Amino acid sequence: MSAVSATPAAGRSRAGEGTPTQQAIARAARALFEEKGYERVSIREIGTAAGVDPALVMRHYGSKEELFVRVIGFDEHFAPRLDGPLETIGERLAAYLLDPRHAQMRRTLTALLYASDHDVVRTDLQGIMQRLLVDTLSARLEGEDRTTRAWLVSAQLLGLTHSWDAIDGGRVTAAERTRVAELYGAAIQQLITPAQSHERRRSPQ
């Protein structure tokens, strides 16, 4: 068997796992990926940064895609507070995402989004959102289609992340950012606690 399956199962790599060399590779890869995204980082660059032969990176992780999803370690960064009053989760989610202090988290998220060209990454991102957001959120929802609605919230957040990145959200004023969080938060809220807005005809089927 190849060295890939040496790491236990297909689990996400945790800090202090594997040999010192594997840790060095993981640390270097993660730092570079989070800084520059997927495409602009090369295996050779990672190897050099880790003080290791580039071919060794392959030996240990099988492919660049696998290395990426094993190492990107999104969980610690993206930990939105899904507790608190249900009626304000929308705005709090949006504000959390746009918070300048969470720039690192946003960078990681866009890295995952733009690398979703690769099937492995797209599946991984979907799994992350499921695990970190959909599962928890849907459990708090009421009414019909809880899972679908929670999943659509994750879609909204990914969309906002991209657009915020596209306009360089770091340059907008705090007031504007707050306003965006209010507006988009209300749109998110519509999926969390649907307001019987307008002529919402729902046949009880």
Next chain:
Amino acid sequence: MSAVSATPAAGRSRAGEGTPTQQAIARAARALFEEKGYERVSIREIGTAAGVDPALVMRHYGSKEELFVRVIGFDEHFAPRLDGPLETIGERLAAYLLDPRHAQMRRTLTALLYASDHDVVRTDLQGIMQRLLVDTLSARLEGEDRTTRAWLVSAQLLGLTHSWDAIDGGRVTAAERTRVAELYGAAIQQLITPAQSHERRRSPQ
């Protein structure tokens, strides 16, 4: 001056523009990009498909990125009907995006989204959404922050496009698709005709 600026201004290439060779390149490039996205298509592949020396592609378009944004020709595909009653635009937009008949449009959109790693493409995508959606939609809105709200609608649509692609939306039933359009449409609608949901406190500042 290089051959790049031979094409008039920095405009998007239209059908039947430029020499026959340029048209052949543009057609081949566009077909390949729309089918396989940005990263999985090579210049050499485009050249071969167009029956042309690959280096010539560079001669005419300067770089792969430029070729992509010049050729991707999104406008004809994505022409959402923004007329009709304002109260149902949200749902109609969502339904339009998810319509199986618009699979080609969605492929093009995801190609642009995943290639947004490249600054040129990200800027181009933003411009497309501005031109095709934000400008028209914001003109129809009422109340405050019309541009911001219209822009946030585009963010929602991009998010839905990605997530729909990630779960392979082609496999879900028509009923589920309609339900998703209803739910997400309502969330979009919240930005178009804000419902005074919950305790929306707006200090007149």
Next chain:
DNA sequence: AAGATCTGTCAACAGTGTTGACACTGCAGA
């Protein structure tokens, strides 16, 4: 006719992810 600009061709560059052959280690079983 001369010059310049454009179109096209070819070979090469530096860089990419990936792989195979090989050496060295440490530890299992004989």
Next chain:
DNA sequence: TCTGCAGTGTCAACACTGTTGACAGATCTT
């Protein structure tokens, strides 16, 4: 103790990528 053997690390190469420079014809202007 010796023998295998799996894991670790090294090196050179593969096929491929986007891109560029040197060069040859063709076309058009002056």
